[in-house]
Amino acid sequence: MSQFDTHKVSHRLASYMTTERLGVSLLFLMNGFMIGAWAPKIPEFASRLGLGEKSLGLMILTFGLGSIIMMPIAGSQIARFGSKAVSRFAAILLTPMLLLLSVANNIWTGAIAIGLFGGLIGAMDVAMNANAVATEKHMRRAIMSSCHAFWSLGGLLGSATGGFMIEWLGGFAHAIVVTLLATLMIGLAWRNVLHDAPHPDEHKDEAPHRLPRSPLPWLIGMVALFCMVPEGAILDWGALYLRNELGASVALSGFAFAGFSFTMAAMRFAGDIIRDRLGAVRTLQICGTIAIAGLLLIGLAPNASVAIAGFALAGIGISNMVPIAFSAAGNLPGMAAGVGLSVVTTMGYSGILLAPSLIGFVAEHTGLGPIFLALSAFLVVVLLLSRLARHADGTHH
Incomplete structure (x- = not known):
């Protein structure tokens, strides 16, 4: 060299x-x-x-x-x-x-x-x-x-x-x-x-303790929520699905979340370069499409190996969707970063915290396969709202 x-x-x-x-x-x-x-x-x-x-x-x-x-x-x-x-x-x-x-x-x-x-x-x-x-x-x-x-x-x-x-x-x-x-x-x-202490005149019209009136943080919060519900479902129900419905061994069933986590972490390290190259909107659309394909593969899987490939594919897709939503929330016009982010993080994490128990209740009647198929519909909504990701590009473009 x-x-x-x-x-x-x-x-x-x-x-x-x-x-x-x-x-x-x-x-x-x-x-x-x-x-x-x-x-x-x-x-x-x-x-x-x-x-x-x-x-x-x-x-x-x-x-x-x-x-x-x-x-x-x-x-x-x-x-x-x-x-x-x-x-x-x-x-x-x-x-x-x-x-x-x-x-x-x-x-x-x-x-x-x-x-x-x-x-x-x-x-x-x-x-x-x-x-x-x-x-x-x-x-x-x-x-x-x-x-x-x-x-x-x-x-x-x-x-x-x-x-x-x-x-x-x-x-x-x-x-x-x-x-x-x-x-x-x-x-x-x-x-x-x-160090990012706010300027005394910054956001002076905004009451920081009040919930924002603009619909933008709530819509971006919905994007985060609909991305994080599938993540929570895979975390809490992936291993059980492989074990109970696809006949995987205890050791093999651990690969549901392992496959998802591995591809998610790897893609997150690459995500910033991809986003700088393609822009936030295009990155979100590509990630959403890959995640939908992963969830469909999980739900329709004839055996554990195909389902694990689906979990890995879903990890690739979901990896950079939430970071883009958070970047967009922190860059909303006329709003302090902390206020927009608190709405979006609260909505997003409530998906991981509250959805798995609802999934358990529904799964008793339907099985987990149809639930993973249904969760892909959440990501179709994310694709429909993907233009909101343009606010994330305000950080560096």
């Missing part, structure tokens, strides 16, 4: 990972890592508090309600103080939450701890997405998809190591290790997060 080529490569790497981009990527990594580390703790948490399936379901609902309550509050605080301040504050409060969940010894302390955990995950989620939008504007290029890729990577690290650590070290020692690693991630991110 010539000296000129080497210089070009190093310049590209430098532009790819500026300090601000590193800062916000570490926030996403830490948030995903905390959720990933919590997943393998759930059985131990349930047995310690003596929770049956219904009681555990209510506890998990408390996590979701905590998120949905805190997301709009975080949005209003971002409009006042900027996303850097809110994301750092939420991250500090979130860091010791797994320790709190590990010492909860009755249903009430457990419910308070899990509600706080969900609330802080949600608040940090809105703030770090707002900071990613601000960093996109600062860099004049798309970064949202790779930020979400770091979140997926964090979730993978937390969930893959958690089970082993709990088995070898015990639940409390695992929580200590997770807390130390999360503190390290926040420490590395701390100075690098982009």
Whole structure:
């Protein structure tokens, strides 16, 4: 490689990972890592508090309600103080939450701890997405998809190591290790997060604590919701579908979400380059079409192998749809990024939190195959609303 080529490569790497981009990527990594580390703790948490399936379901609902309550509050605080301040504050409060969940010894302390955990995950989620939008504007290029890729990577690290650590070290020692690693991630991110405190005159006509009157954030929220319902369905019901309806072994049934997660994370790292090349609207339309094909393949699959290919295809499609919706929400004209984002994240995550239980109720009567087919109709609506993605290009075009 010539000296000129080497210089070009190093310049590209430098532009790819500026300090601000590193800062916000570490926030996403830490948030995903905390959720990933919590997943393998759930059985131990349930047995310690003596929770049956219904009681555990209510506890998990408390996590979701905590998120949905805190997301709009975080949005209003971002409009006042900027996303850097809110994301750092939420991250500090979130860091010791797994320790709190590990010492909860009755249903009430457990419910308070899990509600706080969900609330802080949600608040940090809105703030770090707002900071990613601000960093996109600062860099004049798309970064949202790779930020979400770091979140997926964090979730993978937390969930893959958690089970082993709990088995070898015990639940409390695992929580200590997770807390130390999360503190390290926040420490590395701390100075690098982009400062974006709002100008005193900015959005002066807008009351940050009120819900926006413009239909735009609600419509983009619908895009996020309809993209995240299939994601929640695959997460909660994919393995069961392979096991119960397509006769897969326990080991093979794990490949439903694994195939989906792998292609989703890989495509999220590539998503920003694709979006910079094609624009947000075209990228969303192509992704939506691929995701529809994946869901149809899952629903019509004659065996587990074909269904797993469908899950992988759906992961490719869905990967960059939510990051584009979030970028669009943070760039709506005349609206603070935190306000638009709080609407869209709340609507989107309610799809992952609330839809799976409804799916379970319907699946008792229809089976899961028809449900995956029906979910493709949600993405047809996303395609019909795809022109809204043009707001995402305001970040860097």
